[in-house]
Amino acid sequence: MENNFDVIVVGGGASGLAAAVEARRAGASVLVLEKNHMPGRKILSTGAGKCNFSNRKVGPANYHGAPAAFLKKTFTALPPKKITAFFEELGLLWTEGEDGKLFPRSMKAQDVVAVLVNELASGGAQLRALTEVLSVRPAADGFEVEAQKVPPQWDKKSARGEKTVLRCSKVVLAAGGPCYPQIGGTARGAELLRGLGHDVSPQRPVIVPLKVREDFVKEMDGVRLEAALRLSSQSGDSWEARGEILFTDYGLSGPAALDLSRAAAEALAEGPLQAEADLLPDMEADELQALLAARAERFAERPFSHFAAGLHNEKVMKVCAGLAGINWQALTGQAEQEALYSFGLTLKALPMEVTGTLGFAEAMVSAGGCDTAGVDPATFASRKVKGLYITGELLDVDGDSGGYNLHFAWTSGILAGRAAAR
Numbered sequence: 001m002e003n004n005f006d007v008i009v010v011g012g013g014a015s016g017l018a019a020a021v022e023a024r025r026a027g028a029s030v031l032v033l034e035k036n037h038m039p040g041r042k043i044l045s046t047g048a049g050k051c052n053f054s055n056r057k058v059g060p061a062n063y064h065g066a067p068a069a070f071l072k073k074t075f076t077a078l079p080p081k082k083i084t085a086f087f088e089e090l091g092l093l094w095t096e097g098e099d100g101k102l103f104p105r106s107m108k109a110q111d112v113v114a115v116l117v118n119e120l121a122s123g124g125a126q127l128r129a130l131t132e133v134l135s136v137r138p139a140a141d142g143f144e145v146e147a148q149k150v151p152p153q154w155d156k157k158s159a160r161g162e163k164t165v166l167r168c169s170k171v172v173l174a175a176g177g178p179c180y181p182q183i184g185g186t187a188r189g190a191e192l193l194r195g196l197g198h199d200v201s202p203q204r205p206v207i208v209p210l211k212v213r214e215d216f217v218k219e220m221d222g223v224r225l226e227a228a229l230r231l232s233s234q235s236g237d238s239w240e241a242r243g244e245i246l247f248t249d250y251g252l253s254g255p256a257a258l259d260l261s262r263a264a265a266e267a268l269a270e271g272p273l274q275a276e277a278d279l280l281p282d283m284e285a286d287e288l289q290a291l292l293a294a295r296a297e298r299f300a301e302r303p304f305s306h307f308a309a310g311l312h313n314e315k316v317m318k319v320c321a322g323l324a325g326i327n328w329q330a331l332t333g334q335a336e337q338e339a340l341y342s343f344g345l346t347l348k349a350l351p352m353e354v355t356g357t358l359g360f361a362e363a364m365v366s367a368g369g370c371d372t373a374g375v376d377p378a379t380f381a382s383r384k385v386k387g388l389y390i391t392g393e394l395l396d397v398d399g400d401s402g403g404y405n406l407h408f409a410w411t412s413g414i415l416a417g418r419a420a421a422r
């Protein structure tokens with residue numbers, strides 16, 4: 001087997017595949033090493049299987065970690081529109097959803113993986129799956145990359161296979177972050193980078209579901225609704241997001257909760273956070289109370305369940321009625337006026353206590369990572385190790401939810417792949 005390449009890409013995820021495509025197009029011999037059984041496994045899980053691969057509104061303000069000046073240089077070197085052009089050239093049709101989110105037109109993440117892998121195969125790049133990189137060492141005229149055959153993640157019985165030392169002129173380190181270890185997330189890339197002399201800050205989960213103390217969320221498990229969510233910390237800071245929330249048996253997920261999770265993850269170090277969800281954000285509090293009062297008269301001789309039917313989601317109504325002390329089966333007319341008022345208040349501000357996050361196991365993105373001062377923003381070349389390129393989530397750059405993280409992965413991968421092939 002050939003063991004000498006112009007460019008070795010460590011990690012066949014979003015940024016690694018984009019880097020490999022560009023390096024191969026520029027004429028380099030390319031090998032991608034991926035420890036999973038297939039490349040692009042995490043891409044398959046993105047956007048709930050639809051892959052929100054970019055956003056029409058991409059700009060430095062959507063990112064955290066790296067200074068805005070770094071991202072400005074990156075987006076000057078590869079303007080955001082070039083990402084859709086890159087995918088169009090690979091054969092992918094795409095479409096725009098809410099808030100500028102871009103998806104494959106088929107709404108299938110596997111199409112995104114397919115066009116990348118097809119391009120690599122027809123271009124003659126090599127891809128070795130179930131191959132984990134153990135070390136990357138600078139050597140005369142390039143690098144020595146030590147790799148080992150590994151069994152698939154679900155196979156707990158088979159032993160690891162033989163080790164090989166591969167040689168190359170350039171290395172693109174595209175090993176991603178530690179989120180979702182069940183589909184390949186690992187801190188191994190950060191360790192490799194530290195070994196190569198880069199400053200790497202601790203990685204932490206950021207776009208991550210929130211745990212809530214109250215058991216009533218279990219009764220609303222699976223309910224998705226448009227809400228305005230507000231979090232307040234012990235020290236008086238507060239954050240608000242409007243959008244879809246998803247109640248789960250442990251707490252809150254969905255775009256609005258995920259958007260607030262970055263701030264929540266940091267503030268939780270001080271202790272639990274107070275949360276309030278406005279479940280009818282389109283309606284003013286007075287307007288709602290007037291509506292409830294009129295309804296109370298109309299349904300006075302009927303059970304409260306009839307009063308609630310058609311007002312909002314039934315599971316939510318039951319929880320809010322319970323919190324206001326209203327008997328769901330009793331006649332509406334028997335409910336105290338105060339209890340009806342409190343029911344309205346609960347709908348406008350469902351109180352909860354956020355006690356934690358689900359951590360790396362369920363986080364979509366990690367913050368922290370390789371200090372961007374150590375890389376060139378236009379080529380993603382290491383300023384510390386000649387011939388090394390660092391891409392994607394390994395870097396201390398994390399985007400908001402909405403396609404920004406994959407956008408950065410493709411952008412850094414393309415720029416690194418091009419530069420590495422030079």
Ligand SMILES: Cc1cc2nc3c(=O)[nH]c(=O)nc-3n(C[C@H](O)[C@H](O)[C@H](O)COP(=O)(O)OP(=O)(O)OC[C@H]3O[C@@H](n4cnc5c(N)ncnc54)[C@H](O)[C@@H]3O)c2cc1C
Nearest residue numbers: 011013014015035046047052133176184392393403405406
């Ligand atoms: C559930 C989920 C949903 C998401 N949805 C979206 C979304 O809709 N839009 C969006 O923009 N972002 C989304 N993200 C975030 C996005 O997937 C990541 O930011 C992006 O994939 C990072 O790209 P990357 O190339 O840095 O890393 P990855 O895509 O994670 O690729 C890294 C690859 O390197 C491999 N690897 C690691 N170490 C080694 C090693 N030592 N040897 C060999 N191989 C190795 C891994 O197995 C992996 O395949 C989501 C993430 C998750 C977990």
